[in-house]
Amino acid sequence: MTEVMGEVDLCFPQLFNTSCRKPEPPHNNTLLIYILLSFISLLTAALNLLVIISIAHFRQLHTPTNFVLLSLAVSDFLVGLLLLPAEILLTETCWILGDILCALYYLLPIIIISASVGNMMLISVDRYVAIVDPLHYSIKVTKRIVTICICLCWICSVFYSIVLLYDNLKQPGRYNSCEGECMVNITGAVDLVMSFIIPITVIIVLYMRVFVVAVSQARAMRSSIKAVSLQLSVKVTVKKSEIKAARTLGIVIVVFLMCYSPYYCVSLTGKDILIGTATEVFMIYLMYFNSCLNPVIYVFFYPWFKKTIRLILTLKILQPDTCDANVL
Template sequence: METQEEAELCFPQLLNISCKKNTRPQSESMLIYVLIFVISLLTVILNLLVIVCISHFRKLHTPTNLLLLSLAVSDFLVGLFVMPFQILLIEPCWLLGDLVCVLFYFFAFVITGASVVNMVQISVDRYVAICDPLHYSTKITQKRVRICVLLCWIYYVFYSFIILTENLKRPGRYNSCYGECVINVIGAVDIVMSFILPVSTIVILYLRVFVVAVSQARAMRSHITAVKLQSSVTVTVKKSELKAARTLGVVVAVFLMCYCPYYCVSFSGSDIMVSSSTNIFLVFLAYSNSCLNPVIYAFFYPWFRKSVKLIVTFKILQPQSCDTNISEKM
């Protein structure tokens, strides 16, 4: 008959080296699972809509939308792969073995990192479009964007491999008992590469865009008595630029709100258990950015709403639907 001590172990047959179960109230567990399921499902559906829209309609095959497509793919994988597997990490015991544990973290690093870098690339794209519009078409081409997207993913594959090298060489070396899923990375390096540099880049680009938008708005007001045709053209340009600046502002604010709590705790050196409620909240707050990205980047564009209507009404199944004229105006 199983003793009470054995019942509290993840692997009763490994009496001396097995981890102990860390049970939580059933109501708390159910709340966590429901939230994970809802966020994961929304992330998959919203990003899948973005992927289908941009991939199907030829009018949407622009450099900016290629970046949106790459971002949607990475965020889609976060919802499809990273979030569901995170449930196993918050369970009392990890049952899939040490190698699967390290591989999960490896792919999670690649996917989430690519999502952040894609957001940086979109900020660069908007910066050039607003601050140097005359040379945008020559600087930002589809070929260059494809290369940048490819390099983005390759970079984070190598980065994840390097930062997890010791863990990949000997899976489970940092586990204190059998049934844990623990890795060790150089925290300072990861914080700089995954948070400080991307955030700094985005903030600097946004501030530059904001300064340009404000200066042009002032110029517009100072020349209010100019020729009507000139004024009307100026107003159109300035409204577009100000709207792009506001959109970038929302992007920066949401990104910081999602990622700052997690990295601030990591930077402070606080020791939080992987399965603790605090860590679960911080991790999924960061992952929720992948759910909000399609809302910020795509729902703000009229072409997305029009494309979704064609998708949900199955009109994309009609012949030549890929040539439908989808407006690109913001």
């Protein structure tokens, strides 16, 4: 009887002394949570796919700023298409793919999350130049330069993920306590500095400068005092559309900080993050949920996104020359 129970409860019954126990079947409440997460996963992938199609298809949207949003949408789309489903499926199951694939499996989320953080930094730099130095914006921020920066962002994300998981890739399975478990260890201090402190400091400093200039610009627009306009000189030439874009993207960054900060608060305590624990899983879900919120923000603050959604869902983009349609 004990042997039968062992075969039922163990991931690998033949490895009686080293096998992990099978996770218990999800309860009703847990099942409802998984259904909700599955819906969020589908919604995340669908909304970000609409953003990708919109920016890629319509030529009016081929701007440096939108190219960065396209890169961000790609990373968010991968979160909804790959990361969330994998997180849901693997939470209540035994890992049967081996230690090497376990280490390789965690490369993907680190690459995608690092790319998202990098895209947020690019957004901050773009808005900083557009607001603080508007006369030279078209020279400093071109489509070619932005494309190169985006490519470098993804390349650096791949390199960083390999460095961060080097010990796990060098000795797969070293952090597993039993067979059927998939856990890797990330040095909290390194990840905290490289993925949070440095990029968040850059983002906050740049956007504080953007905020100060935008406020000064708004006051100058409401004032007829020539001295103020003279004092602001070049800064007064900032377009209202640029300020509106800075405000919208500022909301995106604030939401990003709210979703990502809890994960790194653990590192601030000086502890390493053991991937696979319940606390880590919850914080990961919160980070992934940010990918669903970004396109929702676009719906409320970008009129062009509403127009392109209608054109896409009604299949009008399949008509000839729709790529030149006026969506702004």
